[in-house]
Amino acid sequence: MTWRPVQAELRLIDAPxxxxxxxVIVSSATRTNGGRMVFADTLxxxxxxSLPVTLPASGAPVTIFVGGEFQTASASHGDVAIEVREAGTNQILGSRPVMVRIRKNANGLTxxxxxxxxxxxxxxNGSGTGPYRDFRDMHVAGPPDDEAHGGPGFLPWHRAYLLDFERSLQKIDAEVSLPYWRFDQAAPKVFNRSFMGVPDQNGQVQFSAGHPLLSWVAQGSAGILRGRGVGPQTVPGLRDETQTIGLAGPNGSFASFAGMQGNPHGRAHTSHLGGWITIPSTAPRDPLFFLLHCNVDRLWAKWQWVATVHDPADPRAFTPSAGFPAGHRLADELWPWSGPLQPPRPTTAPGGPLADSPMTPQPGALPRIxxxxxxxxxxxxxGHHAFAYDDVPFQI
Structure with missing residues (x-):
């Protein structure tokens, strides 16, 4: 689960x-450096x-809401457990291991x-033969590029893209979440041979011995090409978080905030001064792309929280400008998850519908903006999308 509380059902079984x-009292038990939970009887x-609850002897269920305590996320499944104890005796009647799974700053990962x-x-990636190629082929030149960039649909499209990608990773390892590269700060634990690698003089990214990405293949090319513009202590010349949030501020609109597509987003790409990640049609060949865009989405999420704009019906939440094509309007289904469309929208749809999640049916297989x-x-x-950021709380 995330910071967003979800419903849990308690019932007494086999009562004489x-x-x-x-x-009973519902609370959480946390291992050292584990996640923590909070409880309520409403969303x-x-x-x-902790939450006092009366369990009917009949076995009738009682519904409560359970969420992660903000800023105390898990590192692994089971580092926190929900416990139900009898109020009078403190005897444990039931326990369930869980995980507060949150998107974290990549520079702070264990x-x-x-x-x-x-x-x-x-x-x-599967050495170039796995499902990663579908994500690479979604983000290419031509009509697909018109869906993803150059208009107000940029942020919603990439949010769906990241969510599909993260859920695909979670089908491999359910404890994984997509980390973000906070590109307005130095990230020495990201740009080293143990994580995202270090490019040599020829732009070929170098990894430590035994690194999982040593077998990386993208569109027939072994390895990763990236310029040397960003290093362990480099802070790229772009808008920082405060300046980005300030594009619209707490009283502004999406139309103002969307200017971040050029700066800091575009400058985060070009700050590498070469390699695949600097060009939209090749950028996803470098897996660093997804950490970069996770931060772009985090900045949108943080502005949404600062400005309290989550209602799609609120014109401040999404304000398309006149003249943009289909794919950039509030009710439009997003390619490629909506399937092949009529020209000038793309007529191919690599990857099919958006990956599902055991945690939520949202946003659906065919998401709209x-x-x-x-x-x-x-x-x-x-409904919720089953992801959250380590520094953006849930707030009604």
């Missing part, structure tokens, strides 16, 4: 005939560390988190 209802961002992500990434806005399910009756 004539038993009375039982008062709220003000959950508590070695285990980093290595599990890299292993899943390598498996998805409007479906990608309230990713945390903050609106009444809205």
């Amino acid at each position: 005939a004539g038993s009375a209802d039982i008062d 709220t961002h003000q959950g508590q560390a 070695a285990t988190e980093r290595d599990r992500f890299l292993a899943a990434l390598a498996a998805l 409007r479906d990608m806005i309230d990713y945390l399910g903050t609106m009444q009756g809205a």
Whole structure:
């Protein structure tokens, strides 16, 4: 789960005939450096560390809401467990291991988190024969590029793209989430041979011995090509987080914030001064692309929280400008998940429908722009997308 609370159902089983209802306390037990949980009887961002509940002796279910405590995410499944204890005796009546799975700053990952992500990434690539090629082929020149860039659909399209990619990784390893490269800060734990590699004089990225990405192949080319513009201590010359949020501020609109497509997004790509990642049609050949775009999406998510704009019906949440083609309007289905479309929209759809999740049916197999806005399910009756960022809370 994430910061966004989800429903959990408690019930008493095998109570002897004539038993009375039982008062229990629901809380969490956390291993060292593990996640923590909060509980409530309604959907709220003000959950508590423990919740008293009365369980009917009849076995009738009681519904509560369970979420991760903001800024105390898990590192692995089972490092936190939900516990139900009898109120009077403190006896444990039930326990369930869980995980607060959050998208984190790549520079702060543990070695285990980093290595599990890299292993899943390598498996998805399959030395150039795996499903990774579908994600590479979605982000190419021509009509597909018109869907992903150059208009207001840029941010919603890439949010769907990242979600599909992350869920594909999670089918390989359910504990993995997509980390982000915060490109307005130095990232020495990202740009080294143990993680995203270090390019040599020829732009060929070098990795440590045994690294999962040593077998990387993209469109027939072994290895990864990347310029030397960003190193362990490099902070690219682009808008920082405060300046990016300030494009629209707490009272502005999506139309103002969307200017981030050029800076910092575009400059984060070109800051490498060469290699695949600097050109839209080749950028996803370099897996660093997905860490870069995860940060782009995080910045949108943070502005949405600062400005309190999650309702697709709010004109501040998404404001398309006149003159943009299909694929950039609020009700438009997004290619390629919507399947082949009529020209001038793309007539091929690599990868098929958006990957599903055991945690949520949202945003659906054929997402629209409007479906990608309230990713945390903050609106009444809205579903969530089963991802959140380490520094962006859930808030109704």
